[in-house]
Amino acid sequence: MSLNLTTRRADEIIEPIVKEFFGKAQTIALAILLLGASFALGIFVGTRAPSASLPQNVLNTDVGMSTLVDFSPFWKVWSVLNEKYVAVSTSTDMVTDQDKVWGAIVGLTESFGDPYTVFFPPVEAEIFQSEINGNFTGVGMEIGIRDGILTVVAPLKESPAARAGILPQDKILAIDGKSTAKVSVEEAVSKIRGPEGSKVVLTMYREGKKEPFDITIVRAVIDLPTLETEMRSDGIFVIRLFSFSAPSPNLFRNALREFISSGSTRLILDLRDNPGGYLEAAVDMASWFLPTGKVIAVEDFGGNKEPEEYRSKGYDIFNKNLKFVILVNKGSASASEILAGALKEHGLATLVGEQTFGKGSVQELVSIADGTSLKVTIARWLTPNGISISLNGLTPDVVVAITAEDIQKRRDSQMVKAVEILLKK
DSSP states (O other), X not given: XXXXXXXXXXXXXXXXXXXXXXXXXXXXXXXXXXXXXXXXXXXXXXXXOOOTTOOSEXXXXXXXXXXXXXXXXXHHHHHHHHHHOOOSSTTSOOOOHHHHHHHHHHHHHHTTOOTTOEEEOHHHHHHHHHHHTTOOEXXXXXXEEETTEEEEEEEOTTSHHHHTTOOTTOEEEEETTEEOTTOOHHHHHXXXXXXXXXXXXXXXXXXXXXXXXXXXXXXXXXXXXXXXXXXXXXXXXXXXXXXXXXXXXXXXXXXXXXXXXXXXXXXXXXXXTOOOBOHHHHHHHHTTTSOTXXXXXXXXXXXXXXXXXXXXXXXXXXXXXXXXXXXXXXTOOTHHHHHHHHXXXXXXXXXXXXXXXXXXXXXXXXXOSTTOEEEEEEEEEEOTTOOBHHHHOOOOSEEOOOOHHHHHTTOOHHHHHHHHHHHHO
């Protein structure tokens, strides 16, 4: 049987890339998937202790606060600290009033309980900005926060992290001997990065191991992998997609052209250890399989405004003769989950592998004042059926775990199952 292809082609290329931590594609914009978030209330705090006549209730109408807020406990703590605090070490730097303001704002953002809610004081803001501007020297992995613990989303293929044996869902307990408890993603990134050829020691915990262990990684310039194709001897065509970066839609289109030219009707899209990237790339790729107007993802603003739906551009070149499996695992996150979830829920692909990471939020970077900035979560991603990706990720149609025996024997049980499913169709 043929795939009965139409001649529709992609004619849109997504916006230029902004480099992510450790050299992966990332952006700071409304419609782009990222790790990290923060929320600004914009409360102004003076740089000196208040007089006794300060009102017990302060209403700041400039930031849209609709109720009176009792700031007297804040000012009392401010005064007590000024009057009574003595540094334990004489070498401790003097805490300025401005430092106290930054600290108060950091505490404000942390009160939301979102591990990706981050306020950047001037020094941290400068570090973060240098990261998104694209320094390519690092270890080559994406990290996030899971259950309050710094966690590896996925190492990049053939990166120093991957070669050192880092796996998705590994917990990072310490960096160069210093605990990562209460350390933000951005702080961790700044500590893990460093000059090419230098070393960083990560103390890791991995499910199934009794004790934490150290991994030493030599930092290097990261070569960003995007996509590979393979025509198997059994007639199955495989596309391995490693990230959703700026070039990804064009490369994916070329891979589909190669698949079509092969004459095969059986396709495996391997999204394992793909930590995501641009939403627009996921929408473009899904559009090759869906008619115009079909929902691919929903951006839910939590009641702040109406949800926004992202729909297929309608390239829709395949008919029902296409036999399609998507491979996912614990390292499949954000845009990977958007694409896999949409094609699964529209009945176009069978998902095989492990529960995905569960990273589906939208962030915006907001400039505040005096070189500070705020990374704020403004929305969350839902699948076409309204399921929040951030809660538990995606559950495959066919669950296949990679066992210790698989690793020892270099056996890919997930790929074996995907091939088995396709050859029976």
